Amino acid sequence: MTPAPAQLECRRRPAGLELSWRDFEGAFWQGPPEIHMEVDNFGTPVPDHRTEVRIRWTPEHLYFLFHCPYQELHLKPCPQTHEETYGLWNWDVAEVFISADFDDIRRYREFEVSPQGEWIDLDVDLTAPCPEDGWIWRSGMEAAACIDGANQVWYGAMRIPYGSIDTRPAMAGNALRMNLFRSQGSRRLEVVWHPTRKNTFHVPEVFGTLHLAG
Numbered sequence: 001m002t003p004a005p006a007q008l009e010c011r012r013r014p015a016g017l018e019l020s021w022r023d024f025e026g027a028f029w030q031g032p033p034e035i036h037m038e039v040d041n042f043g044t045p046v047p048d049h050r051t052e053v054r055i056r057w058t059p060e061h062l063y064f065l066f067h068c069p070y071q072e073l074h075l076k077p078c079p080q081t082h083e084e085t086y087g088l089w090n091w092d093v094a095e096v097f098i099s100a101d102f103d104d105i106r107r108y109r110e111f112e113v114s115p116q117g118e119w120i121d122l123d124v125d126l127t128a129p130c131p132e133d134g135w136i137w138r139s140g141m142e143a144a145a146c147i148d149g150a151n152q153v154w155y156g157a158m159r160i161p162y163g164s165i166d167t168r169p170a171m172a173g174n175a176l177r178m179n180l181f182r183s184q185g186s187r188r189l190e191v192v193w194h195p196t197r198k199n200t201f202h203v204p205e206v207f208g209t210l211h212l213a214g
Helices: 131-136
Strands: 007-012 035-037 051-057 061-069 093-099 107-113 119-125 142-148 153-161 175-184 189-192 208-212
Touching: 035 175, 061 093, 061 175, 093 153, 107 142, 107 153, 119 131
Parallel strands: 007 051, 007 208
Antiparallel strands: 035 051, 051 061, 061 153, 093 107, 093 175, 107 119, 142 153, 175 189, 175 208
């Protein structure tokens, strides 16, 4: 299988979107997906779980929409969406790892959304003595999700303040380091953009590059 491209562009939108599952098919998201995720952490194809990802940007935010086919769902009981859910990565999630720093690659932000609309944001520093402390950081992200049980697909969206990722103003030509992941089902099936070739998602050396297009 041909590996995912190392670089991609995302489209600008002139105005922002208030996240709602009712908008997932709206004009804001129209256009072909920027990414198809269809392999696991070691580059092996993952049948029936080809995940589409659409990415948009405005001067204020980055937006991500995941279209996630599934065979089973592994959901946290009693979900809460008004505050972040620590340990959300132990359940079904879609994840964005992203940074504007091309020098200190072991420092980046992590954002997650579940099929139930739960979320978490983390400031990851792989050199820190207690990396888990990064979960107390707050980006101001928003999340929305819905499950289409009839078609066995769930949708998850994130709206991330651009300033939580980059000290520069958002503008065409900016480049960001990024990788995308998804964990699915009770047996922890992994679907990724760039395979890490390890039993962890936290391998910043394999991040691809996201360019903001005009």
